[in-house]
Amino acid sequence: MLRILGKASSINVRKVLWACAEIEIPFEREDWGAGFKSTRTPKFISLNPNATVPVILDDDFVLWESNSIIRYLASRYNGGHFYPVQPRARARVDQWIDWQASDLNRSWTYAFMSLVRHSPDHQDSRALAAACSLWSRHMEILNRQLESTGAYISEDGFSLADIPIGLSVNRWFETPLDHPDFPAVSAYYERLSRRPGYLLHGRNGTP
Structure with a gap:
């Protein structure tokens, strides 16, 4: 069975949990990270040299x-309905996943650390x-x-890109x-909230 190492409150772990919910992948999760088992141990660093969560173990694959x-997960476990195989369609999904990881993610860092942490x-x-202001522009x-x-x-419907961006x-x-008033973002938030996986791992009161 797939093993997921990481605490459920981590936004990056929640990406994986939500993806598993969408694809209906059974898994076991172990609490690692601040407040739980330390990621700074030799055991964990042998799995991830960055000492961060999440890490997955899929049989002998880390x-x-x-x-x-x-x-x-989408490629291995028949998630083609939301992560297309056709190169151009997949590239459109990937560009927004990468945008979230680079531009959007960096834009909120200071504000999040100040106002939440x-x-x-x-x-x-x-x-x-x-x-x-930068966060609002993104x-x-x-x-x-x-x-x-x-x-x-x-434009083709719910895709893998909606997982990291929905959590954002x-x-x-x-x-x-x-x-600021962004009506399309607000409608998107409500639309995602009709998905059980998002209610469990996204819109659950954890920023």
């Missing part, structure tokens, strides 16, 4: 990096204002894409800051 994991190193008011990009497709990130949208709404 994989880390959450977006790589969900791509692998209450990090003493992230309490500069000007830096916070700049971070909130959410505006997302809003335009959703206006264009009318439903999900891909949850983080946006759960972080206590002024949220």
Whole structure:
């Protein structure tokens, strides 16, 4: 059985859990990370040299990096209905997964650390204002894409890209800051919330 190493509150672990829910993959999860078993042990570092979660063990195959994991799971476990095989369709999905990991993910770091984690190193008011503005600009990009497709990130319907981006949208709404009015993002949030996997691992009150 697939083993998932990582605490369920981690946004990156929740990507994997939601993907498993969508593809109906049975798994066992073990709590690793802050507050649980340490990822700094030689045992864990032998699996992931970055000492971060999640890590999966699929028989004798070990994989880390959450977006790589969900791509692998969709490819291995018949997830072609939301991770297309056709190269151009897959590339459109991949570009939004990569956008979330690079541009969108970086845009929220300071604001999230300040407003949710209450990090003493992230309490500069000007830096916070700049971070909130940057985060909003990226959410505006997302809003335009959703206006264009009318439903999900891909014009072809729900796809693997909606997992990391859907979790990012949850983080946006759960972080206590002024949220500009992005109607397409709000509608997307409600649309995703009709998916049982999202309610379990996305819109569950955990930013």
